[in-house]
Amino acid sequence: MxxxxxxxxxxxxxxxxxxxxxxxxxxxxxxxxxxxxxxxxxxxxxxxxxxxxxxxxxxxxxxxxxxxxxxxxxxxxxxxxxxxxxxxxxxxxxxxxxxxxxxxxxxxVASREPWVAPFVVQLTGEYVLEILDVIAQGLAGLAVPGSAQRRLYGEFIARNPAFFARTERRVVSYWSCYYRWKYAVFGTYPGCALMEAFRAAASEHVGARWPRHTPPSLTGVAGELA
Structure with missing residues (x-):
């Protein structure tokens, strides 16, 4: 829902x-x-x-x-x-x-100002697919260990765990409601890749695995939630 x-x-x-x-x-x-x-x-x-x-x-x-x-x-x-x-x-x-x-x-999206981060993260939990593409392109540094983007977003998520958990759940909800016909497996949905990248940034920041708030079954084979 x-x-x-x-x-x-x-x-x-x-x-x-x-x-x-x-x-x-x-x-x-x-x-x-x-x-x-x-x-x-x-x-x-x-x-x-x-x-x-x-x-x-x-x-x-x-x-x-x-x-x-x-x-x-x-x-x-x-x-x-x-x-x-x-x-x-x-x-x-x-x-x-x-x-x-x-x-x-x-x-x-590529700004290094800490106060820009919540505006970007909030948009990952919304429903416009083209916006997810813009974020993925602008935050390519999230895939690089030790990068400035990883440090920036890792710190923001660590400070706001409840906000990020809610964002994760919204990503799953919008995928299921609007895009499941196109991406049968959640793991292939662009929003999933962004959540993984953000979790990696948070894990690096705190030095421990960051908790996942998307149902594990969504990363499995197509049809598990059918």
């Missing part, structure tokens, strides 16, 4: 309230940069959807499940600093339109 879809957070029309909600998705030291980004984002017709919480470098971040702001024009985005552009791409990777999510993910 698929996880329940996040509910809408009912916000007041006070712009400072929206600012607070979206700023909570990033480390507090970036509050000024977030305000600069929000200043160029068009107002949304709908409030952000309920956030999910993760820990990044000892700080709890609350990232919206979805936002609904239209994308700013290139003329508005251009003056942003490099960090501010990464913040903008992170926010739009949570957009309600999958094509918008993919477009902005492509700009951040």
């Amino acid at each position: 698929l996880a329940a879809y996040p509910r809408v957070v009912h916000l007041s029309r006070d712009p400072s309230n929206v600012t607070y909600v979206l700023a909570a998705a990033f480390p507090s030291r970036l509050a000024g940069d977030v305000r600069s980004v929000l200043a160029v984002m068009p107002d949304a017709k709908h409030a952000p959807m309920e956030p999910f919480e993760v820990e990044v470098e000892g700080e709890t971040l609350a990232i919206p499940s979805r936002i609904y702001n239209e994308e700013p024009g290139a003329d508005l985005e251009r003056p942003l600093t490099g960090t501010q552009q990464v913040i903008l791409h992170c926010l739009y990777s949570r957009h309600g339109d999958g094509r918008v999510r993919q477009r902005h993910l492509e700009q951040i």
Whole structure:
């Protein structure tokens, strides 16, 4: 069964309230940069959807499940600093339109900023197959022992075991619901390979085998769950 879809957070029309909600998705030291980004984002017709919480470098971040702001024009985005552009791409990777999510993910997937990691990992637990391909290509370093990407994602997963376990289960759910006709065995599904790579990163970080939260039978022969 698929996880329940996040509910809408009912916000007041006070712009400072929206600012607070979206700023909570990033480390507090970036509050000024977030305000600069929000200043160029068009107002949304709908409030952000309920956030999910993760820990990044000892700080709890609350990232919206979805936002609904239209994308700013290139003329508005251009003056942003490099960090501010990464913040903008992170926010739009949570957009309600999958094509918008993919477009902005492509700009951040290879980032080495620890606060980008939860935006990327969350997308592995969603249903757009093309997004999984973007992540696999952008995180090729996960396959390399001792690489910067392995260290970054290994530490993030070790800090957020419950979040990652939930992501694993969502990957299995979306495979079973939408893609089992194409990938009869879970082990051939792109999301499975990403979960294996993330677990390898976490195992390397903690120096022990990281627990699996996908049913072992899914890696066996086709038809085991039929």
